[in-house]
Amino acid sequence: MVEEGLLKEKLGDSLEAKISEKQKAFSGLLTREGALKLIALDEGVAKRGQAKASEILPLAQALSQNDAFASVLVRVKQVYCAREFDKEGRKGKVCNVAVGDSSGEGKLVLWNSDVDFAERKLERNSCVKAEGLAVKNGELHSNLFSSLSLETAPFGLPDYGTATVKLSDVGEGRDFYARVSSKGVMREFERNGDKGNVLNLVVEDDSGQKTLVCWGRNAVIANFLKEGDVLKAEGIALKNGELHASWMTHLIAHAKKHNLKELEFKPFASLAANETAFVQATLEKLFEARVSRKCLSCGGVVDGEKEKCDCGGSVRETFFITTQAKDEAGRQMRMVFFEDQARELIGLKRTFVSPQTIFGLKREFLEGKTLKMKALAQQRNGGALELVVKQIRSHS
Numbered sequence: 001m002v003e004e005g006l007l008k009e010k011l012g013d014s015l016e017a018k019i020s021e022k023q024k025a026f027s028g029l030l031t032r033e034g035a036l037k038l039i040a041l042d043e044g045v046a047k048r049g050q051a052k053a054s055e056i057l058p059l060a061q062a063l064s065q066n067d068a069f070a071s072v073l074v075r076v077k078q079v080y081c082a083r084e085f086d087k088e089g090r091k092g093k094v095c096n097v098a099v100g101d102s103s104g105e106g107k108l109v110l111w112n113s114d115v116d117f118a119e120r121k122l123e124r125n126s127c128v129k130a131e132g133l134a135v136k137n138g139e140l141h142s143n144l145f146s147s148l149s150l151e152t153a154p155f156g157l158p159d160y161g162t163a164t165v166k167l168s169d170v171g172e173g174r175d176f177y178a179r180v181s182s183k184g185v186m187r188e189f190e191r192n193g194d195k196g197n198v199l200n201l202v203v204e205d206d207s208g209q210k211t212l213v214c215w216g217r218n219a220v221i222a223n224f225l226k227e228g229d230v231l232k233a234e235g236i237a238l239k240n241g242e243l244h245a246s247w248m249t250h251l252i253a254h255a256k257k258h259n260l261k262e263l264e265f266k267p268f269a270s271l272a273a274n275e276t277a278f279v280q281a282t283l284e285k286l287f288e289a290r291v292s293r294k295c296l297s298c299g300g301v302v303d304g305e306k307e308k309c310d311c312g313g314s315v316r317e318t319f320f321i322t323t324q325a326k327d328e329a330g331r332q333m334r335m336v337f338f339e340d341q342a343r344e345l346i347g348l349k350r351t352f353v354s355p356q357t358i359f360g361l362k363r364e365f366l367e368g369k370t371l372k373m374k375a376l377a378q379q380r381n382g383g384a385l386e387l388v389v390k391q392i393r394s395h396s
């Protein structure tokens with residue numbers, strides 16, 4: 001960030017002390033960025049209102065005004081994946097965005113909270129008004145006093161829009177929409193001393209399924225998605241037939257204007273044993289919330305008093321809720337929520353109140369509610385099918 005660099009030059013090591021002093025003065029409610037903003041004003045490194053002062057310039061002209069502040073109205077050509085850094089205890093994020101207007105093309109460098117704007121709001125061909133950017137070495141940098149907003153594109157801006165393609169036709173650099181059919185676990189890796197994240201998704205559209213490997217911030221974004229959600233990838237990379245959301249890719253979670261078929265919810269009557277499907281059902285009755293205690297070696301049920309099984313094996317505790325659900329056709333089924341799904345059902349966050357107590361409080365509220373879920377149909381002791389809930393998509 002521009003001001004942080006200038007402040008560091010001016011104040012040296014006392015900058016950190018000044019930041020915590022400011023934060024203390026605001027009872028800890030002030031972010032690091034907010035504190036820097038106030039210090040920049042105190043120290044005369046920045047002027048209040050500097051962001052608004054400048055008129056909109058053609059991009060080429062803005063880029064030629066080194067060490068000045070400038071405002072532009074541009075179209076997004078590509079949002080690149082953001083990078084997280086941790087330099088001498090300073091944590092932050094930075095993201096490059098390729099932009100253009102009728103005068104030419106250039107690079108926006110967005111810092112920290114402006115990265116959130118890029119990740120959540122910007123898509124290829126978005127029109128952005130960026131005011132009070134600092135011009136440094138032929139790039140436009142966001143700073144504490146700049147502002148970004150989405151605008152309706154006026155006539156005359158270049159058009160960077162590209163058609164999305166089907167998964168079966170995806171090539172290097174292309175854009176596509178796809179639905180998440182399964183999600184792996186986010187892992188951390190280290191390369192050349194840099195730490196990063198990686199997460200594998202399997203995605204699908206009506207042309208088929210593909211593996212999508214998500215790197216860095218793209219893994220973090222992908223980790224917010226649930227199975228069944230739609231994503232958009234802009235500027236995908238290809239390697240050995242796999243799709244990679246790499247440094248050049250912009251991953252958009254919860255893409256709205258997609259062209260995919262809506263998620264299908266299956267009626268209970270059509271479910272086969274061992275099938276996992278999306279269902280929509282009303283909870284008619286919540287029977288009980290319980291913790292089962294089973295031995296990990298012999299599989300036997302272990303008494304609540306005992307720490308270990310008689311066979312010496314250790315005990316696994318599983319929290320679960322049993323219910324009776326009804327689908328839209330009126331068909332009833334027993335439905336079980338285990339562990340995370342059970343906690344999500346009753347809205348249980350980390351708390352000292354027992355799950356059974358919360359269950360007692362929430363039961364009346366939940367009975368009669370309709371939920372969208374992903375569930376596994378399972379044969380119960382050789383008898384009727386019951387549903388084991390794998391994911392709660394929505395309460396409605």
Ligand SMILES: [Zn+2]
Pocket residue numbers: 295296297298299300309310311312313
């Ligand atoms: Zn045992």
